Amino acid sequence: MTPLVVGVTSHRNIPVREIEPIRQRVREFLAQLQRDFPALPLVVLSALAEGGDQLVAQEALALGARLIAPLPLPRDLYLEDFADPITRARFEALCAHAEVLQLPLRAGQTRHAVGPPGTARDRQYAQAGVYIVNHCHILLAIWDGKESARLGGTAQVVRYHLGGSMPGLIDRRRDARHVLGGGDERLLFHIVCSRDEADGAVAAGLQPLQALWRTAETAQAAELGMPPEFRQMFTHMAEFNDECDKYAAAIRLAVQSHRDANATLPMDDVFYAADWLAIHFQRRVLLAMRTTYTLAALMGIAFALYAHLAEHNYLIYLFLLLFASGALVVGLARHRDWHRKYLDYRALAEFLRVQSYWRHAGIPATGGHEFAHDNFLQRQNTELGWIRNVMRAVGLDARADPATHGPEALTRVIAEWVGVSGKSGQLHYYERKTVERSGLHHITEMVGSISLWGGVAISIVLVVFAHIFAQDTKNTLVMFMATLSIIAAVREAYAYRKADKELIRQYRFMQRIFTSARTALDRATEAVEQRQILISLGEAALTEHAEWTLMQREREVEQSKL
Numbered sequence: 066m067t068p069l070v071v072g073v074t075s076h077r078n079i080p081v082r083e084i085e086p087i088r089q090r091v092r093e094f095l096a097q098l099q100r101d102f103p104a105l106p107l108v109v110l111s112a113l114a115e116g117g118d119q120l121v122a123q124e125a126l127a128l129g130a131r132l133i134a135p136l137p138l139p140r141d142l143y144l145e146d147f148a149d150p151i152t153r154a155r156f157e158a159l160c161a162h163a164e165v166l167q168l169p170l171r172a173g174q175t176r177h178a179v180g181p182p183g184t185a186r187d188r189q190y191a192q193a194g195v196y197i198v199n200h201c202h203i204l205l206a207i208w209d210g211k212e213s214a215r216l217g218g219t220a221q222v223v224r225y226h227l228g229g230s231m232p233g234l235i236d237r238r239r240d241a242r243h244v245l246g247g248g249d250e251r252l253l254f255h256i257v258c259s260r261d262e263a264d265g266a267v268a269a270g271l272q273p274l275q276a277l278w279r280t281a282e283t284a285q286a287a288e289l290g291m292p293p294e295f296r297q298m299f300t301h302m303a304e305f306n307d308e309c310d311k312y313a314a315a316i317r318l319a320v321q322s323h324r325d326a327n328a329t330l331p332m333d334d335v336f337y338a339a340d341w342l343a344i345h346f347q348r349r350v351l352l353a354m355r356t357t358y359t360l361a362a363l364m365g366i367a368f369a370l371y372a373h374l375a376e377h378n379y380l381i382y383l384f385l386l387l388f389a390s391g392a393l394v395v396g397l398a399r400h401r402d403w404h405r406k407y408l409d410y411r412a413l414a415e416f417l418r419v420q421s422y423w424r425h426a427g428i429p430a431t432g433g434h435e436f437a438h439d440n441f442l443q444r445q446n447t448e449l450g451w452i453r454n455v456m457r458a459v460g461l462d463a464r465a466d467p468a469t470h471g472p473e474a475l476t477r478v479i480a481e482w483v484g485v486s487g488k489s490g491q492l493h494y495y496e497r498k499t500v501e502r503s504g505l506h507h508i509t510e511m512v513g514s515i516s517l518w519g520g521v522a523i524s525i526v527l528v529v530f531a532h533i534f535a536q537d538t539k540n541t542l543v544m545f546m547a548t549l550s551i552i553a554a555v556r557e558a559y560a561y562r563k564a565d566k567e568l569i570r571q572y573r574f575m576q577r578i579f580t581s582a583r584t585a586l587d588r589a590t591e592a593v594e595q596r597q598i599l600i601s602l603g604e605a606a607l608t609e610h611a612e613w614t615l616m617q618r619e620r621e622v623e624q625s626k627l
Contacts, residue, residue: 302454
């Protein structure tokens with residue numbers, strides 16, 4: 066199940082008088098999250114440093130939450146930070162109940178370099194802060210509210226969380242590829258604390274023990290509750306968990322028939338669930354669209370008949386009945402959110418597909434692409450942030466890579482993911498989908514042509530034989546011409562809603578991308594080069610799918626526009 070992940074950053078030197086009130090604040094905060102989102106298991110990310118890190122970890126375990134401890138240094142070196150025997154014993158006890166995650170040393174660093182206090186060691190702490198920020202949904206900061214230049218300190222972790230900058234380690238987050246709108250999805254729960262040192266007062270305008278919800282642009286008292294846009298985001302995450310539970314039996318049955326025996330990563334299970342749910346809701350969306358557009362065509366025909374056959378009053382009742390039926394279908398689809406769920410689950414599945422293949426190919430989770438979710442569908446409205454939140458949570462288990470990443474694993478990934486033209490993989494998939502969509506578009510064009518030239522032919526017949534045909538015959542021909550026009554118009558509207566033209570261009574583009582990747586992989590002689598090609602391929606696939614998702618979100622069926 067997708068969890069709700071709370072990251073922790075805190076000062077170490079909290080005054081004794083504030084410890085218990087802060088503990089109470091933390092307890093209430095975590096308990097409120099559990100009450101508000103019972104379908105989201107609570108996970109706390111804490112480096113277990115002295116002070117607030119350990120305090121939050123204790124409260125999390127007391128509430129039955131899962132505790133993950135990303136350690137910035139090898140454990141024996143990290144223990145040197147705990148001079149107080151009581152604090153050290155508390156660290157060891159918390160580690161015994163936590164999932165300890167040893168973060169790697171930064172590139173070019175050695176145990177000897179990070180051992181003594183200094184810049185190298187500080188960068189390791191900063192790296193832990195970056196990891197926590199990039200894998201959490203809410204950052205809990207026990208902080209005095211003051212800015213600080215200390216690398217990896219609480220102030221800089223907060224700054225990175227809200228603004229993407231950590232001077233001395235990261236100047237800015239990687240440029241988002243999807244600059245298609247605004248959106249702020251970084252949420253901070255700030256508990257204000259003093260510090261047990263000279264000039265340890267809190268920042269001006271704040272009060273010790275005050276609690277605030279903060280984003281990059283706003284701040285509001287904790288008593289006002291979580292900002293509604295974030296509540297909606299977490300609600301969508303909970304809905305995904307509920308859908309997985311509801312259809313668990315069907316998902317297991319479907320997965321058993323085609324699950325790859327080598328799919329051993331935790332994210333593989335989430336991928337199969339998201340993929341099944343996307344297909345499930347896609348079928349419902351297509352059924353709703355086909356039903357609605359068929360009813361729209363029948364409405365047009367019924368009204369045209371009534372206009373020329375006024376004596377058949379029942380036709381206007383049939384028109385209204387068809388309209389009401391269409392409204393019922395549209396209302397049901399909207400009420401159950403089929404369209405959004407289909408697109409969101411497909412987006413999630415495609416991201417997980419890429420991440421899974423990267424892991425199975427031996428591409429480490431510690432590269433610059435580790436936080437690719439920060440670029441996927443980035444800077445959209447907060448509602449879409451739930452997809453990235455699931456990705457962040459899945460990323461917590463990304464280090465549980467398969468035991469072997471030899472040539473056989475890499476070859477298998479290339480065969481299954483990229484594939485061979487006309488035979489297998491995504492290359493064959495996009496070839497097939499291009500042909501299918503092109504065929505459907507050809508049918509739409511044929512219907513339009515038949516309607517156009519059929520109408521012209523009927524018009525010519527009416528002109529030539531106007532003085533010969535009886536009025537009933539003329540009415541019949543006019544009705545036939547109107548019916549052709551209605552069918553063509555509805556078919557064109559249906560094709561537009563499905564974005565057939567755009568999808569043909571996208572499938573052709575992706576076909577070229579995978580063809581180029583196949584050619585490059587065949588030329589590559591080193592595994593390192595092949596993995597780099599797979600990284601580039603995955604990033605291109607994510608970029609293209611994000612654009613598809615955003616395009617499709619504007620194509621929801623609306624009865625008023627039929």
